[in-house]
Amino acid sequence: MKHTCTLVTTALAGCLMVTAAAEARVLIQNKGSDTLVNVAQAWAEAYREVNSDVAVAVTGGGSGTGIAALINGTVDIANASRAMKSKEVDLAKSNGQEPIQHIVGYDALAVYLHADNPAESLLISDIAEIYGEDGETVSWDQLGLEVPGCQGQEIVVVGRQNNSGTYAYFRQAVLGDRRDYKMGSLDMHGSKDVVDLVEKTPCAIGYSGLAYATDHVKLACLSQDGADCVMPSVESASDGSYPIARPLFMYTNGEPTGEIKAYLDWILSDEGQCIIRDKGYAAVRDVECG
Numbered sequence: 001m002k003h004t005c006t007l008v009t010t011a012l013a014g015c016l017m018v019t020a021a022a023e024a025r026v027l028i029q030n031k032g033s034d035t036l037v038n039v040a041q042a043w044a045e046a047y048r049e050v051n052s053d054v055a056v057a058v059t060g061g062g063s064g065t066g067i068a069a070l071i072n073g074t075v076d077i078a079n080a081s082r083a084m085k086s087k088e089v090d091l092a093k094s095n096g097q098e099p100i101q102h103i104v105g106y107d108a109l110a111v112y113l114h115a116d117n118p119a120e121s122l123l124i125s126d127i128a129e130i131y132g133e134d135g136e137t138v139s140w141d142q143l144g145l146e147v148p149g150c151q152g153q154e155i156v157v158v159g160r161q162n163n164s165g166t167y168a169y170f171r172q173a174v175l176g177d178r179r180d181y182k183m184g185s186l187d188m189h190g191s192k193d194v195v196d197l198v199e200k201t202p203c204a205i206g207y208s209g210l211a212y213a214t215d216h217v218k219l220a221c222l223s224q225d226g227a228d229c230v231m232p233s234v235e236s237a238s239d240g241s242y243p244i245a246r247p248l249f250m251y252t253n254g255e256p257t258g259e260i261k262a263y264l265d266w267i268l269s270d271e272g273q274c275i276i277r278d279k280g281y282a283a284v285r286d287v288e289c290g
Contacts, residue, residue, distance in 0.1 A: 026259045028056045032066020032079035033165050034190050035107060035209040036248055039279040040079055043267055046275060050266060054259050060190070063165025070251050071095055076260055078251040081107065081165035081209070082172075098254045104267055105248045106282035108210040108232035109170060111220040112158075112198045116148045121221040121229035124174060124243055130155055130205060131170075133180045140203070149202035157185040158197050158206035166191065170207050173244045210237070211280030238282040248281065 030040055037060035044056035066078035071092040084092075084099055092099050111127060113119060122143075129137035137143065139153045147153060159181065160167040171181065188194045194206040199216045210232045213219060221229035224243040236242035256264050266272050274289035276282075 026054045028054060028077065028260060028263060029069075029075045030056055030077045030079065030250075031059045031061065031069050031075045033063045033081045033248070034060045035063075035081040035166055035211070036079040036104075038211060039105070039276050039281060042275050042279060043272060046271070047263060047266060050271075051259075051262070054263065056263065062161070062163040063168070064163035067251070070099060070253060071097060073097055073253065076252065077264075080249045080251060081246065082168045083247075083249065084251065092253075099251050100253075100255055102250045102252065102264060102268075103247045103284055104250050104264075105273070105276040105284060106237045107246055107248055108234070108237040108242045108282075109166065109173070109207060109244045109246055110210045110213060110232040111222060112195055112204075112206045112208060112213075113218040113220055114147065114149075114198060114202045114204055115216060115218050116202055117145070117218055118147065119143070119145055119218075119220060121223050123226075124222060124224045127205075127222075128174050128176075128179070130157060131159065131181055131185070132175045133182050135182055147202055151203075154203060156201050156204040157182070158194050158201075158204050159185045159187050160191075160194065160207075161187045161189055166208065169246050170244070173246070209281075210234075213280070234277060234280065234282045245282075 037058065040058045044058050047054065047056060063080040063082055066075065066080055067084055067088055069075035070078035071088065073095065089099055111122065126137060126143060129135040139155060140147045140150060141153045186197065188197065191208040191212045194208040195212045195214060195217055198204040198206040219232055221231050222243050223229040230236050230242045232242050237245040250264065252260060268284065270287045273283035273287045277289055
């Protein structure tokens, strides 16, 4: 009996130690942008080595999903590839939240073509006519192109669902505030889905973050107002020469404190900024990476 009691006592002590350790571990909930999800996961994994007492749980779902969670007070950090709208900020404040914006990097929003598409460059105005409501460009031959394997040369328009920050930013930057998307596009749930579909579809055009580029698709060189075309790259996003480069955001409820502040400070440190560069985005400042 004494032996049994000792075992029970030992087991109970062990359980109490595990419980105490679990209680000591801080969990940061991080949700939102599909564009940022890969780098957010990379940050979370690397941060385990920086502070093993902090765990960062990362989920995607789109910028709108992350912002909604921030408004409802169910997330510590919301990732977004667009700025919060004024009505979202007002709603957050009415719910007792105080959204604070943090720029954590920059992205060149790339326009993807099938590898066999012969286009050397595209005008932003041409892309607007492909994607925009009442746009007159529906076939590649209207742009003086003949795409091998594209039967009838009809353009397959690939985009994102409307809860995506990429969807919202592309609309603003390419179509303009007063123009909506045309009907009939294939709206994909994730950034990778856009690139995968364009890779397999000769007639297709799509837009997605530069970090999702592969060797199996072509990146369009973009020109605005007749200027020389610029390729999407970390460098052209950093210096602003690429016409549809954008900031990437993290939002917190109020000025961050404690472990959330420490995590964001680390993201903006050289170590954190080198990780975002490694993932194909531009850092918020010049950093020396090994």
